[in-house]
Amino acid sequence: MSSVITLNRAALIENVKFLKHLYHEDIRISSVVKGNAYGHGLSSYIPIAESVGFDHFSVYCADEAKELIKVVQKPETEIMIMGHVDYSDLAWVIDNNISFFVFDFMRLELAIEAAQHLGKKALVHIELETGMNRTGFDEKDLTQLVETLKRNEEWVEFTGLCTHFAGAESISNYLRVQHQKKQYLHMSKVLEEMGLKPKMKHTCCSAASIRLPEMRLDMVRIGILQYGFWPSREIFIEYLKGRKVKIDPLKRLISWESKIMSIKHIEMGEFIGYGTTFLAQKDMKIAVVPIGYSHGFSRSLSNQGRVLVRGHRTAVLGIVNMNCITIDVTDIEDVAINDTVTLIGKDGEHEITVSSFSELSDQLNYELLTRLPSSIPRKVK
Numbered sequence: 001m002s003s004v005i006t007l008n009r010a011a012l013i014e015n016v017k018f019l020k021h022l023y024h025e026d027i028r029i030s031s032v033v034k035g036n037a038y039g040h041g042l043s044s045y046i047p048i049a050e051s052v053g054f055d056h057f058s059v060y061c062a063d064e065a066k067e068l069i070k071v072v073q074k075p076e077t078e079i080m081i082m083g084h085v086d087y088s089d090l091a092w093v094i095d096n097n098i099s100f101f102v103f104d105f106m107r108l109e110l111a112i113e114a115a116q117h118l119g120k121k122a123l124v125h126i127e128l129e130t131g132m133n134r135t136g137f138d139e140k141d142l143t144q145l146v147e148t149l150k151r152n153e154e155w156v157e158f159t160g161l162c163t164h165f166a167g168a169e170s171i172s173n174y175l176r177v178q179h180q181k182k183q184y185l186h187m188s189k190v191l192e193e194m195g196l197k198p199k200m201k202h203t204c205c206s207a208a209s210i211r212l213p214e215m216r217l218d219m220v221r222i223g224i225l226q227y228g229f230w231p232s233r234e235i236f237i238e239y240l241k242g243r244k245v246k247i248d249p250l251k252r253l254i255s256w257e258s259k260i261m262s263i264k265h266i267e268m269g270e271f272i273g274y275g276t277t278f279l280a281q282k283d284m285k286i287a288v289v290p291i292g293y294s295h296g297f298s299r300s301l302s303n304q305g306r307v308l309v310r311g312h313r314t315a316v317l318g319i320v321n322m323n324c325i326t327i328d329v330t331d332i333e334d335v336a337i338n339d340t341v342t343l344i345g346k347d348g349e350h351e352i353t354v355s356s357f358s359e360l361s362d363q364l365n366y367e368l369l370t371r372l373p374s375s376i377p378r379k380v381k
């Protein structure tokens with residue numbers, strides 16, 4: 001195998017301890033595992049997540065729920081779908097007690113129909129449109145919504161009332177997010193006045209759970225924080241502000257390593273790899289590492305990326321290829337074929353963080369993580 005991703009269980013234990021302490025005891029955490037558990041790998045991540053106490057997982061679509069259900073081990077574990085359920089998957093979803101977001105009348109009618117057909121209740125989270133302008137019921141829909149839900153009480157459980165904030169990780173969205181909060185609370189009150197109460201209310205992703213603690217309500221939907229990353233630098237600063245101890249409480253779970261495949265010497269004045277983007281200014285020793293953009297090592301890291309070898313931080317030379325990169329090992333004495341190359345993670349005193357990696361390649365942490373292909377083997381430490 002050309003590279004391995006390792007998940008550190010001890011780091012997850014720390015993060016869960018931190019989150020449980022940060023939120024109130026009786027606030028439930030739904031562990032968001034869409035995008036192959038943010039690239040960590042569902043089949044490796046879920047067992048350790050269950051072992052540290054998570055019992056509620058969220059995915060985006062029914063396809064992801066099908067992958068998830070295969071690796072869930074505990075019978076009490078609940079699954080929620082926050083986005084797409086194809087009509088053809090509705091019966092499967094309902095039959096497997098998977099709850100799902102419903103954001104328009106067509107879906108609601110289809111869910112009711114499928115539930116009647118199965119003779120089993122659909123577990124529905126009503127999503128409210130509060131200003132993100134993606135999905136959700138509008139205020140003008142509420143009367144008809146209440147009427148439909150009441151009429152079909154036998155087939156629909158009002159499991160949740162939810163919304164999603166549009167960019168709580170940045171203060172530049174402050175006004176918009178405040179408006180969303182007001183709108184959610186208002187619509188929620190209107191529903192209650194019409195005699196409808198959800199089993200639980202949930203609105204917060206990671207950033208909102210820190211910026212809007214009053215909106216944690218019954219459950220928070222936490223993705224990026226559990227994996228040890230802040231949704232943005234800004235949210236990290238916001239968390240630190242006013243705290244005595246200014247250290248990062250989160251621990252990264254993920255590390256990614258490959259190995260040196262070959263080593264050679266080149267002379268001053270030669271170009272390395274495709275084209276002419278890297279010209280050797282001196283005699284150099286270079287090594288080839290068998291990972292490239294097809295493995296999620298972005299092409300924009302060409303002549304920019306850094307990796308660790310034998311405790312040294314060293315540079316990517318030339319263009320990132322589909323399946324390999326070339327790195328500078330001139331100053332690394334004793335460097336040898338099969339030496340570990342750390343692409344993300346620690347080696348000795350140095351660390352390549354996902355954020356430095358993603359800043360250089362101009363991607364979000366979120367994007368970089370979820371682009372790590374599922375074909376890279378994962379192991380748990």
Ligand SMILES: *Cc1c(COP(=O)(O)O)cnc(C)c1O
Nearest residue numbers: 032082164205206221222223224
């Ligand atoms: C992805 C997602 C989350 C989790 O977001 P993080 O920023 O990773 O915590 C929460 N809610 C919804 C609806 C999402 O799509």
